[in-house]
Amino acid sequence: MTGFMTSPRNSPGTVAVLDRAPTSTTFSRVLGIATLVGIGWLVVFGLFLSPNDRVQKTGVRIMYIHVPSAWLAYLAFGVTGVSSLAYLWKRTRSLAWDRLAGASAEVGVLFMGITLVSGSLWGRISWGTYWTWDARLTTTAFLFVTYIGYLAVRDLGGTHQQRAKRSAVLAVLAMLEVPLVHFSVTWWRPLHQNETVENGKLSGLMLFTLFVGLIAFTLLYVWLVLHRQRVLTLLDQVDDRGLDVAIAERRNESVPS
Amino acid sequence: MDVNDPHLNDPAPNDTALNDTVLRPREVVPTAARGRKKPWFAYGVLALALVAGGVFVAKFLTNALDYYCNVDEVGVKDGCDVGRSIRIQGVVEKGSVAETGSVTNFVVTFNGVSMPVNLSSDPTGLFQECIPVVVTGRVVENTDGSRVFEGEEVLVKHDENYDKENEARVDKANAEADACSART
Known part of the structure; x- marks a missing residue:
């Protein structure tokens, strides 16, 4: 809060213009370019170089979006949970962890949405339906709304510390849902197929294309979270500045003119 | 503080340090x-x-x-009763698919147990022979003790196997026969 407001104390009504530093750095720009290259590779391998599947034909290509986005959503929610633990642990308590948790959850919800939409489209052409209430789909939908709820809880108001504490507790609990979703295909009997990659049922160019997708989506995840948590930091600073301005104005009123 | 003090609202002395700390009650807005x-x-x-x-x-x-019952569990496992609305899972038998009017007939097999299915809707998705399917409907027992599944909807249960199309083309018939036996 302090240090951000650069106006001198005896002219409290005027506050310096916000620091206009962009949210990008040299590192994030290089990362952004790498992300674009990765997505380019994914397009080339996913749409042109990888072969058709014997049964699914060209429909198999949806997997190169669906599986990486699901894995990255798991990772994102894991990062949210671990950052929240770091916030709750007194020795590492910092709002930076809270903002990282929030940024990662937002990107995770985005990836989970991509997973649900791509899976639904694949389901229509392979299963014959967009949706069915089996164990994998139902737990995934539950995970999705849990994190939408988490994002809503972050916006309920209060101080930054109040927001951080209440959302951190929720995030640590919500993290437990991730293994539930992942192992739903072995714990219950869903329509959704079992684990393909872990069971070694994918090989050659198909496996490589999935790997390209995973790299591209990971780069995209890091780039998005990096920028988003910087934007969240700026938003918090704007909030703090609002308080500074209010105090400054009030102090101004006391000075007879 | 004495609220009746006549000097209460007087301007404060022109002292910057003091001005900063004097906060009089302001008008209610x-x-x-x-x-x-x-x-x-x-x-x-x-x-x-x-x-x-x-x-x-x-x-x-x-x-x-309990999303589905395997064909061999019908009438055996709890919740997989005859006459009840359930989903059954099995592999579509090779050469068993036939259409009579608006009804599609086929046989599903699992663990060596088979059941004929009369499907009243059009099969969609990747429906074909030798593929695992989940059919919604109910098991009807005929007077002679034979059972038939009156299906309303079929969903294809694509398994976790992925194969290149070309590779399979080398000996497609064999591959399908193998897949069919491996899955049942």
């Missing part, structure tokens, strides 16, 4: 607009998420926990 708006949108989203979460839990308990 409406402050609602200055305060933060209630985050109604967040409350709304949270309420919707809670409702949706409840629906999903209900769906999980009623639908997902």
